[in-house]
Each structure stands twice: as structure tokens, then as C-alpha cells.
Amino acid sequence: MQFSYEVNDSYAEVKGVGRLNMVAAPKLREVVAEVVAAGSSRVVVNLAETDFMDSSGLGALIGCLKAARQAGGDLRIAGVQPQVRMVLELTNMDRVLTAYPTAEAAFGDD
Amino acid sequence: MVSTSSPRHAVVVEDDADIRGLLVLVLEQLDFVVTEAPDGLSGVEAVRRTNAELVTLDINLPDIDGMEVCRRLREFSDAYILMLTARADEIDRLTGLDTGADDYINKPFSPKELQARIRALFRRAARTPATPAEDAGQSDELARAAVVQQSLLPRETVRLNGYDVAGAFRPSRSVGGDFYDWYQTRDGMHLTFADAMGKGMGAALIAATVRAVMRSVADTPAIDAAFGSASATITSDLDQSGSFVTMFHARLDSASGKLSYIDAGHGLALHVPAEGAARRLVSAGPPVGILDDQQWPASELELAPGDSLVIVSDGVLDAHNSLEEFQRNVEKVARNGATSDLVCAALLELAPASTAEDDVTAVVVRRKPNAGL
Numbered sequence: 285m286q287f288s289y290e291v292n293d294s295y296a297e298v299k300g301v302g303r304l305n306m307v308a309a310p311k312l313r314e315v316v317a318e319v320v321a322a323g324s325s326r327v328v329v330n331l332a333e334t335d336f337m338d339s340s341g342l343g344a345l346i347g348c349l350k351a352a353r354q355a356g357g358d359l360r361i362a363g364v365q366p367q368v369r370m371v372l373e374l375t376n377m378d379r380v381l382t383a384y385p386t387a388e389a390a391f392g393d394d
Numbered sequence: 395m396v397s398t399s400s401p402r403h404a405v406v407v408e409d410d411a412d413i414r415g416l417l418v419l420v421l422e423q424l425d426f427v428v429t430e431a432p433d434g435l436s437g438v439e440a441v442r443r444t445n446a447e448l449v450t451l452d453i454n455l456p457d458i459d460g461m462e463v464c465r466r467l468r469e470f471s472d473a474y475i476l477m478l479t480a481r482a483d484e485i486d487r488l489t490g491l492d493t494g495a496d497d498y499i500n501k502p503f504s505p506k507e508l509q510a511r512i513r514a515l516f517r518r519a520a521r522t523p524a525t526p527a528e529d530a531g532q533s534d535e536l537a538r539a540a541v542v543q544q545s546l547l548p549r550e551t552v553r554l555n556g557y558d559v560a561g562a563f564r565p566s567r568s569v570g571g572d573f574y575d576w577y578q579t580r581d582g583m584h585l586t587f588a589d590a591m592g593k594g595m596g597a598a599l600i601a602a603t604v605r606a607v608m609r610s611v612a613d614t615p616a617i618d619a620a621f622g623s624a625s626a627t628i629t630s631d632l633d634q635s636g637s638f639v640t641m642f643h644a645r646l647d648s649a650s651g652k653l654s655y656i657d658a659g660h661g662l663a664l665h666v667p668a669e670g671a672a673r674r675l676v677s678a679g680p681p682v683g684i685l686d687d688q689q690w691p692a693s694e695l696e697l698a699p700g701d702s703l704v705i706v707s708d709g710v711l712d713a714h715n716s717l718e719e720f721q722r723n724v725e726k727v728a729r730n731g732a733t734s735d736l737v738c739a740a741l742l743e744l745a746p747a748s749t750a751e752d753d754v755t756a757v758v759v760r761r762k763p764n765a766g767l
Contacts, residue, residue, distance in 0.1 A: 285496065286497075286514050286515055288514075301497075302496060302497065303496075305751060306593060306751060306752075307472060338708065338712055338751070338752065339589060339591055339640070339708050339752070340591065340592070340593070342591070343591035343592060343637065343638065346591075346638055346684055370716075370717050371708075373661075374659075374660075374661035374662070374677065374711075374717070375640060375659040375660070375661060375677065375680065375681055376658075376659050376661070376677045376678075376679050376680045376681075377659065377680055377681070377684075379680060380680050380684060380685065
């Protein structure tokens with residue numbers, strides 16, 4: 285899985301392409317930690333091209349959410365695909381990690 | 395690309411000699427030492443022999459197909475696997491299938507695009523091959539973690555009049571955080587089924603904590619109060635680790651068949667009644683360890699004679715394409731097994747060891763059809 289990110293005025297967008305599993309989870313943590321350390325604590329993880337996530341991947345998202353909140357910001361997700369949505373709903377995490385249709389919409393309300 | 399002191403190996407698995415030659419050229423430009431394989435089996439052998447970090451894999455091969463090669467490679471290798479297919483529409487299908495490949499590319503491909511993708515894969519990974527000594531240390535720790543995890547499973551069997559209770563567990567190579575625990579009580583039994591996020595010793599230790607804390611609240615009369623106080627303790631412990639635990643906890647009153655339960659982000663328990671459709675028990679809240687001050691309401695169901703309660707870990711779900719397919723298969727297996735032991739064994743088979751990346755765990759509580767007669 286590969287990650288890339290872009291920082292704009294109001295938030296940083298992290299994109300992941302592929303499968304968010306045990307192998308990819310630490311990489312996501314690293315990328316988000318890097319983004320937060322660089323001063324962007326409002327983070328959108330764009331999952332439009334992430335077609336699979338397991339519990340390790342979910343764990344990485346939670347860890348990143350905690351890191352962003354500790355830095356005074358927040359982490360939101362966008363472009364959630366069906367399998368990822370299923371995992372979020374099963375674990376009731378859809379109430380904690382709010383999903384937005386697009387990265388632009390994620391911090392559009394504030 | 396930065397060249398390192400030890401050469402990086404790649405394997406090209408492709409039956410068309412022209413395309414194979416082109417791929418070799420493309421990869422050699424990226425400083426890979428390339429081994430060619432004209433079919434699937436020799437490809438698997440080449441990856442094993444060279445400890446390759448990158449594999450390009452054609453989907454149509456003369457012996458075993460690319461998906462099968464991928465499955466076999468994933469048993470021992472974490473190389474980047476780039477699958478090549480001649481049909482653009484096949485990429486969608488393949489990504490849905492969870493093949494184990496890291497990326498897909500269309501034939502005919504542009505060598506520049508291929509190189510860009512491979513560079514991107516490796517830039518993000520910045521993978522450093524472990525030295526043999528580190529490897530040994532790692533497998534040592536994993537072996538210890540596996541021992542911890544194994545020690546968490548209940549040694550005593552539950553002998554409840556009119557019930558057949560069984561559990562089964564298959565650890566993954568990397569040792570995950572699955573476990574289940576049960577014990578008999580005056581009125582019936584308590585059951586905990588949990589999956590601590592993460593792998594290795596970290597996950598095993600969290601699982602051990604969860605087990606101990608859940609046992610410590612066994613005498614608290616109300617299940618929701620017991621779960622609430624246990625989860626608060628677990629959450630404060632987890633705060634340092636950044637981990638969390640999905641849990642299913644239940645108390646059975648064996649005479650009446652009344653089962654009280656709390657599902658915290660697990661969502662993979664099914665009530666399979668003797669008559670009527672199976673029902674998945676919907677989770678009452680997120681996993682434990684994510685939010686402070688979280689409450690999980692308890693629910694109840696009646697386990698009638700002939701009914702089963704089936705709980706599996708997400709390793710079983712991950713082996714299916716949809717929640718519906720998962721539920722159908724679990725229900726079928728639950729209805730077909732003669733004993734809870736056999737049902738558990740069949741549930742593990744739903745996630746074959748060759749493809750499962752995670753631990754796989756199953757628990758079945760069946761109320762015998764002739765109970766009370």
C-alpha cells in the first residue's frame with residue numbers, strides 16, 4: 285500500500301491506495317505522525333482508493349485519531365468504500381470516525 | 395534511486411518471453427537483480443531462493459494462475475507483488491478479491507509508469523531487510539507471545555446440563571490478540587470473546603490483561619455494571635498503548651436459556667435458532683479503549699432447545715466478500731455440525747490457514763434439542 289499527503293490552508297489530506305492491513309498500518313501511523321509533527325493537526329484520510337481494511341488498519345486509524353486530537357486537532361475520513369464501511373459499522377466505529385463523501389467536505393463545516 | 399550495498403532482488407513471473415524481457419530491462423534500470431520465471435511454480439521457487447523484495451506476476455500462466463502464485467508467496471514472503479493483467483476491467487474484479495497483491499497494472503504497460511509505481515512503493519516502505527540476528531530475536535519474541543496467547547484459553551471444559559459448549563483457536567504466524575475465556579457459575583456460565591488490536595507480544599499482553607480484568611468482575615451481579623467497571627480499567631490500561639479491544643461478553647442462565655450479553659465493537663456473534671433465520675447480534679457500542687466514559691447497554695436473548703450461539707473473530711469475516719456471504723456460511727456450518735466441536739472446526743475452515751493473515755477463533759454454545767426432557 286502506498287500513501288501520499290498534501291497540506292493545504294485548513295487541513296492535511298493523506299491518501300492511501302491499496303489494502304490497509306497489518307503491513308500497511310504502521311506506514312499510515314508514520315505518515316500521519318509526520319503530518320501532525322509538521323504542524324497540521326487537522327487531518328483527512330482519503331480512503332477513496334482503499335478497498336480493504338482489517339482490524340490492524342482500523343487500529344492505525346484510531347491511533348492516528350488519538351494523535352491528531354492530542355495535538356489539538358481532529359482526524360476525519362473521506363471516500364469510504366464498501367468493505368471499509370462494513371468494518372466501521374460492525375465495530376460501531378462509524379460513530380467515532382465520521383465519514384465524509386470527499387476530503388473537501390470533511391472540514392467544510394468549520 | 396539510491397543504490398544500497400546489498401543488491402535487491404526481483405522476480406519476473408511471465409510466460410511471454412518478449413514481455414518478460416521488457417520487464418527485466420525495466421527492473422534492472424531500477425538496480426534490481428532480476429530472476430526470470432516462465433511459470434508459476436518456478437516463480438514461487440525463485441522468490442524463496444532469492445528472498446526477493448519485488449515480484450511482478452502475470453495473471454495467466456501455463457501451470458498455476460497468478461492468484462494461486464500470490465497465495466503461495468504470501469505464506470512466506472512479504473515482497474511487493476505487482477500483478478499484471480491484459481484486461482482493464484479485470485483490475486476491479488481482482489482488487490475486490492483480496493488476492494494479496496499490492497498493486498495492479500495493465501498490459502500493455504508503459505515502462506515509465508511501471509517504474510514510477512515501483513519507486514512509489516519502495517519510497518513509502520523504506521524497508522530495511524532484517525539481519526539474521528534480528529530475525530532470530532523477532533521469532534523468539536513471537537514464540538513467547540504465542541505461548542502467552544495459548545495460556546489464555548480456558549483449560550477447563552464447561553459441563554452444563556443440556557448444553558454443548560466448545561471453542562477453537564488457530565494463531566496466525568504473527569500472533570494476534572484473539573482469545574476466549576469461560577467458566578461455570580452457580581447459574582450457568584460466563585463467556586468472554588475478545589480481539590485485542592495488534593500483533594505479537596503487545597497484543598498478547600493486552601489480551602492477558604483483558605482476561606484477568608473480566609474474571610475479576612465475575613461476582614458483580616449485573617452484567618452491565620460488571621462490564622462497565624471492567625472496561626474502565628481496561629481503557630485506562632490501554633491509554634498508553636494506543637490499542638483497543640473488541641469484545642463480546644455473555645452470561646448464561648442455563649435453566650431458562652436466558653443469555654444476557656454486551657457487544658463492544660465485535661459484531662460477529664450470531665444467534666442461530668432451531669427454527670427461523672439466524673440473526674447477527676448487533677454491537678451496542680465501539681470497542682473498549684477508544685473513548686473514556688463509554689457505556690454499553692446489555693441485551694438479552696433466549697437460547698431455546700436446539701438453538702446455538704456462534705461467535706467468530708474477524709479472521710473469518712475477512713475470508714468472505716460480504717457480510718451477507720459471511721453470515722450465510724456461518725449459519726450453514728452451525729446447522730450442519732453434529733457437535734459444537736465439529737462446528738468450531740468447520741468455522742475455522744471458513745478461513746483457510748493458507749490465506750488467513752489473522753488469528754481465527756470460534757466459540758459455539760448450543761442448547762441441546764432434548765434439554766429438559
